[in-house]
Amino acid sequence: MAHNPLDIAAIRRDFPILSQQVNGKPLVYLDNGASAQKPLAVLDAMDRYYREMHSNVHRGAHTLGDRATNAFEGARKTVQAFLNAASTREIIWTRGTTEAINLVANGLAPRLRAGDEILVSHMEHHANIVPWQMLAERTGAVLKVIAVTPEGELDMDSFHSQLGERTRVLAVTHVSNVLGTVNPVVELVRAAKAAGAITVIDGAQAVPHYQPDVQALDCDFYAFSAHKLFGPTGIGVLYGRESVLEAMPPYQGGGEMIERVSFEKTTWNTLPYKFEAGTPAIAEAVGLAAAIDYINGLDRNALEAAEHALLLRANALVDSVPGMDIIGTAKHKVPVLSFKIAGLHPSDIGTLLDQQGIAIRTGHHCAMPLMDFYGVPGTARASFAFYNTLDEVEQLFAALQKIQRLFA
Numbered sequence: 001m002a003h004n005p006l007d008i009a010a011i012r013r014d015f016p017i018l019s020q021q022v023n024g025k026p027l028v029y030l031d032n033g034a035s036a037q038k039p040l041a042v043l044d045a046m047d048r049y050y051r052e053m054h055s056n057v058h059r060g061a062h063t064l065g066d067r068a069t070n071a072f073e074g075a076r077k078t079v080q081a082f083l084n085a086a087s088t089r090e091i092i093w094t095r096g097t098t099e100a101i102n103l104v105a106n107g108l109a110p111r112l113r114a115g116d117e118i119l120v121s122h123m124e125h126h127a128n129i130v131p132w133q134m135l136a137e138r139t140g141a142v143l144k145v146i147a148v149t150p151e152g153e154l155d156m157d158s159f160h161s162q163l164g165e166r167t168r169v170l171a172v173t174h175v176s177n178v179l180g181t182v183n184p185v186v187e188l189v190r191a192a193k194a195a196g197a198i199t200v201i202d203g204a205q206a207v208p209h210y211q212p213d214v215q216a217l218d219c220d221f222y223a224f225s226a227h228k229l230f231g232p233t234g235i236g237v238l239y240g241r242e243s244v245l246e247a248m249p250p251y252q253g254g255g256e257m258i259e260r261v262s263f264e265k266t267t268w269n270t271l272p273y274k275f276e277a278g279t280p281a282i283a284e285a286v287g288l289a290a291a292i293d294y295i296n297g298l299d300r301n302a303l304e305a306a307e308h309a310l311l312l313r314a315n316a317l318v319d320s321v322p323g324m325d326i327i328g329t330a331k332h333k334v335p336v337l338s339f340k341i342a343g344l345h346p347s348d349i350g351t352l353l354d355q356q357g358i359a360i361r362t363g364h365h366c367a368m369p370l371m372d373f374y375g376v377p378g379t380a381r382a383s384f385a386f387y388n389t390l391d392e393v394e395q396l397f398a399a400l401q402k403i404q405r406l407f408a
């Protein structure tokens with residue numbers, strides 16, 4: 001639905017869940033980093049798909065099959081345009097960011113030898129650590145870690161000093177889910193490419209805030225999950241450079257990913273199907289395309305400015321809560337606020353806020369090495385989306401002040 005891009009009240013009406021009551025209070029949803037809410041456009045597109053089009057795809061057997069295939073492949077084109085990928089052959093459907101990174105780690109195994117190096121950063125989500133550890137175990141490669149500064153930025157000296165002729169893979173997050181830091185991915189990719197490394201960018205937390213251009217970034221892989229981009233769960237995207245994908249073995253075996261099967265020899269399908277074994281998440285692909293179309297209908301620059309205003313307001317209110325400390329104060333941040341309050345356990349903060357209808361996330365955020373770096377078992381994290389309001393920021397801080405007064 002077209003409306004003034006800064007009419008947040010109208011935008012909020014597009015998201016039915018935002019008008020729910022939770023625990024007798026109007027919902028204040030500040031857990032967008034974990035999963036974002038869905039606009040009607042996504043719900044309607046998926047509903048319509050099941051009512052009018054559903055059948056299996058790529059079978060060519062009947063009209064419904066053609067409709068489903070057109071919707072599914074149309075969704076791939078929408079994603080291609082969103083990422084500015086050169087071709088739909090470079091857009092692979094996965095279950096999410098996690099599966100996308102596992103697919104890449106698996107596919108790069110034949111390229112790695114004992115002593116080769118895989119470079120990740122200290123601020124990665126487990127999804128961008130564990131697959132590389134498993135790959136290192138399998139191949140004898142060594143995992144190296146780029147240090148993080150106390151403010152939560154990548155230590156670029158640490159990056160440059162560890163990037164070398166043995167570096168085969170650089171795998172870093174575009175935006176940190178804990179710190180909100182926006183990493184200098186262009187600079188990282190350029191240096192890693194010059195060193196001859198394959199570059200993998202975890203875009204899970206970036207796409208809700210920015211539209212990446214994979215050709216400008218010049219990375220080999222870029223992964224994201226639909227559910228953080230206002231789309232459905234159960235589907236994600238791996239962008240892969242065609243030449244690199246061509247050289248990689250398939251990930252899973254089964255239907256769809258083959259050209260011809262015999263007991264003597266099986267040959268692989270062309271890209272992207274070589275990496276898409278089995279019946280895909282068709283309705284979810286349609287839902288993701290609807291989410292992208294919805295966002296494309298908004299002015300992203302205006303939304304970015306509105307999100308930044310949320311972050312500024314939150315930062316300005318930190319001093320109003322005695323003992324509150326922010327973890328992650330990078331210069332370039334998305335509106336994510338990880339914090340601790342002296343005398344309060346993060347999970348108690350989460351429970352007490354929930355009683356007031358305010359949803360945040362608490363815990364280690366699947367980033368245990370980063371928690372160890374900051375010497376905390378976990379943090380409380382409020383993560384904002386463009387549909388959040390300055391009033392909701394005020395409500396969060398009013399609730400935190402009360403919790404601090406009563407319980408710290």
Ligand SMILES: Cc1ncc(COP(=O)(O)O)c(C=O)c1O
Pocket residue numbers: 033034095096097098099125127128173175176177202204205225
């Ligand atoms: C930075 C980052 N990478 C990867 C993931 C994993 O995403 P998914 O669970 O959708 O596969 C997340 C999820 O929180 C994330 O924040």
